[in-house]
Amino acid sequence: MSHTSEVASAVLEALRLPQRGRIYELASGWWPGMPGIELHPRFDVITYRSPQGVRVQNDIPMLAPENNSAGMSFISELVMGTTHTGSHIDALCHITCSDEWHGGHAASEHLGDKGALNSDATELEPIVARGVCFDIPGALGLDVLPSSFPIGREELERAVERQGSDIGSGDVALIRTGQMKSWPDVAEMERMSGGAGLSIDGAKWLHERGVRAVAGDTAFLEVAPSGIEGNPQPVHLFLIQGEGVPILEWINCEALAADAVYEFLFICLPLTISGATGSMVRPIAIA
Numbered sequence: 001m002s003h004t005s006e007v008a009s010a011v012l013e014a015l016r017l018p019q020r021g022r023i024y025e026l027a028s029g030w031w032p033g034m035p036g037i038e039l040h041p042r043f044d045v046i047t048y049r050s051p052q053g054v055r056v057q058n059d060i061p062m063l064a065p066e067n068n069s070a071g072m073s074f075i076s077e078l079v080m081g082t083t084h085t086g087s088h089i090d091a092l093c094h095i096t097c098s099d100e101w102h103g104g105h106a107a108s109e110h111l112g113d114k115g116a117l118n119s120d121a122t123e124l125e126p127i128v129a130r131g132v133c134f135d136i137p138g139a140l141g142l143d144v145l146p147s148s149f150p151i152g153r154e155e156l157e158r159a160v161e162r163q164g165s166d167i168g169s170g171d172v173a174l175i176r177t178g179q180m181k182s183w184p185d186v187a188e189m190e191r192m193s194g195g196a197g198l199s200i201d202g203a204k205w206l207h208e209r210g211v212r213a214v215a216g217d218t219a220f221l222e223v224a225p226s227g228i229e230g231n232p233q234p235v236h237l238f239l240i241q242g243e244g245v246p247i248l249e250w251i252n253c254e255a256l257a258a259d260a261v262y263e264f265l266f267i268c269l270p271l272t273i274s275g276a277t278g279s280m281v282r283p284i285a286i287a
Contacts, residue, residue: 010170014130017265017286024261024285026174028086028183028250035186036085037219043081050075083121083278089213089248089270092119094277095233095240102244115275124246124270124279129212131266131285132167134159135257137178144178148195150223151175153205163262169210172266175202176253180217183252195224200234207243213268214239215248215283251283261287 028034032044051073054063063073084090092102093116099107101119110117136151137144139159145151160166167173177196182188197218198206206214214221222235231237239245248268256264265286270279 007170010130011128014128014265017130017263020287022259022261022287024255024259024264024287025282026087026251026253026256026285027282028252030086030280034086035184036081040082040084041080043085044079046078046080048076048078083271083273083276083280084249085280087248087250087252087283088278088280089124089246089268090236090240090278091116091121091124091276092240092244092246095236097237097241100241102241112275116277117275120274121270121276121279122272122274124272126270127172127213127266127268127283129170129172129266130168131172131174131264132165133174133176133253133256133262133264133285135163135176135253135262137176138162138257142178144181144193145196147193148223148225149177149193149197150199150202150227151177151197152199152201156202156205163260165262167206167209167211170212171209172213172215172268173206173211174215174217174251174253174256174266175221176217176257178217178254178257180250180252180254183250189218197221197223198235199223200226200228200238203235203238207239207245211245213246213248215251217251217253219249221247221249248281248283256285259287261285 034043036042054060054073105118134156136155136159139162175198177193179189179193182192198221226232226234228234239247268281268283270281
């Protein structure tokens, strides 16, 4: 069977999963002044054109009073910020090692003034797949994981055993730490369980099972500190830069966990922005 046929079969199989038609919103939402990662630009929305501005400036002929007795006007805005704001997916050009991103593409040769020339957000495919939520706090009898708690093979297998939901090739893994219980109060999220996340051991366990993407409910998905000297983010390097597996972050799994929904149809449609290293996304789960 060809790769295209395998993907088509997986999509059709995933579409058979919903039984109740319940839609779960997994996105963070976006608004001016919202929490963000300090490494990236802040998110903002600024009105660019307004009815008042159009009227005062009188610089749009078709809306001038003599041509516009109906009084029609419009509002438009300028959205500023990184594609890594709130719920988002990382493109394969996002993470580099020794100046190279996935596939051996060097930034010195493939990064222009308008962004990456390959492996950018335009190459992020729509995701229609079987999703599996790993409720790690639930598996351990906790509300939220402790700070800097590493999620490895053992924790993932405990979740599988408790939930009765294994994961396989082409699936999307959603890892819950419980931090989103306090969203958007990042200070409270950090106080409760800052740094909890997937370890390199857990990432390799998921990759061995052929996952299509890995999502987490934290800003970085992986545990911090990493516990590996000289490698602050081994999960990002392994999955994105090494294996070409996209990562999604700040994905809200709280409603799924509350309703004990562990298997579902997962839909995520990235914006294919040329040169971008990722895309803000509004993923949903259908149970």
